[in-house]
Amino acid sequence: MKAVAYRRPLPITDAESLLDVTLPDPVAAGRDLLVRVEAVSVNPVDVKIRAGSTPADGQLKVIGWDAVGTVAAVGEKVTLFKPGERVWYAGDITRPGSNAELQLVDERIVGHAPTSIPAAQAAALPLTAITAWELLFDRLGTTADTEGALLIIGAAGGVGSILTQLARRLTKLTVIGTASRPETQAWLRELGAHHVIDHHQPLLPQLQAAGVPQVTAVAGLTHTPTYYTQIVEALAPQGKLALIDDFKEPLDVMPMKRKSLSLHWELMFTRSMMQTADMHKQHELLDEVAKLVDAGRLRSTLGEHFGAINAANLKRAHAFIESGKARGKVVLEGF
Incomplete structure (x- = not known):
């Protein structure tokens, strides 16, 4: 699968701060969904991790904590979703992120995506x-x-x-x-x-x-x-x-x-990071937010669309977030 990753923390102006790479396709097991990612957004946490977190032993690290996509496969313990459903989520900071064509994510922190707006607008909202x-x-x-x-x-x-x-x-x-x-x-x-x-x-x-x-x-x-x-x-x-x-x-x-x-x-990663007993609350609230969007009571906070999901465009997005001038969310779509 295509993905964007990094090997070591570098300034976003460095040519190797983010890299286009090819990685093995992940396989769903347990309560995991395998999601084919359609659109992502970039958050301050993306910038903080890329700039300050060193991957183990020089391995490639994929970040990204907002996604909209379609369920491609499910683990044997999944009960909330089935293949073909459109979903949205903010992921788990301890696992590979959404800047990849395919991502594994626990069903308990995933919601059914709103149906009234396109993927790019929806990707601005989960985290x-x-x-x-x-x-x-x-x-x-x-x-x-x-x-x-x-x-x-x-x-x-x-x-x-x-x-x-x-x-x-x-x-x-x-x-x-x-x-x-x-x-x-x-x-x-x-x-x-x-x-x-x-x-x-x-x-x-x-x-x-x-x-x-x-x-x-x-x-x-x-x-x-x-x-x-x-x-x-x-x-x-x-x-x-x-x-x-x-x-x-x-x-x-x-x-x-x-x-x-x-x-x-407030840290939205606490429930997934600590595997809390109420981890499923994020599934419930994302479903509720989707209903509010579809009812016209909440609107997307998309501020800028930076094009396809690749290293060059993600570098632009990270630099824009670092500038402190972002209004709403920066979104990328498709590989």
């Missing part, structure tokens, strides 16, 4: 939808009747673009997103944010000007330490902060004590 859904409902404990205000730091990125929609469509929260450029601010308004503020300016005065003196929850999606003092200031007593980004230095949680604030981590 960010899982992350946003788990952050909103599992970590922050939000329900359909939850009121208050949610501040989303970095709302125009991949996770923020779907989190904005989920919070607006499925809860009673007032949704405030941050973005610094006119085009990303307009994007958030299109997605349903009640208010959009600039994270390059002090947050609290902008919240107050919008008629939201304090928020009940914050989603820290990027550069959380930069905004941490302002986040604590903006949160109402007993408010909640949910995080997804990585820190170079430990976060001092003591400023949260006076208000009895709580901190929640």
Whole structure:
């Protein structure tokens, strides 16, 4: 099968940072599906792994954690899918990724793909939808009747673009997103944010000007330490902060004590990586997100289509993600 892989971490400008390769076809067993990949998207985690994770003994490493495709074969223990069904998923960080013609993936973290949109649009959603859904409902404990205000730091990125929609469509929260450029601010308004503020300016005065003196929850999606003092200031007593980004230095949680604030981590790979008892919840939520897409309640967050799945186009995509200028998701399609 065709695939894109790397042997060692290199700057994306290096000719060998990503390589077009040919690998043996994998074989499905157990609860695995063998999926013929149609489209993928590129996430910040792709960039982090490629730039910082060394494959064992110089072996080729295939990355990629978003895919839409068709089930080509199933393992003997599979009960949720059959060959020929169209599926979508974000995969497992401990296994070979989706930048390949064929991929093995556990059925418990796979959903039935939406039928109303093409593969490229669907490929933009799985990883960010899982992350946003788990952050909103599992970590922050939000329900359909939850009121208050949610501040989303970095709302125009991949996770923020779907989190904005989920919070607006499925809860009673007032949704405030941050973005610094006119085009990303307009994007958030299109997605349903009640208010959009600039994270390059002090947050609290902008919240107050919008008629939201304090928020009940914050989603820290990027550069959380930069905004941490302002986040604590903006949160109402007993408010909640949910995080997804990585820190170079430990976060001092003591400023949260006076208000009895709580901190929640979200990593969508936890369930597959740890083989948790509720691993199947990702199958269920992906099926639910597909229904919401097909009902017109959620829209794709595709921002850029970079062409076929090959090393040259993936290098362009990684460089674009590294630039910090991406709006929504970068998608590639076909081999």
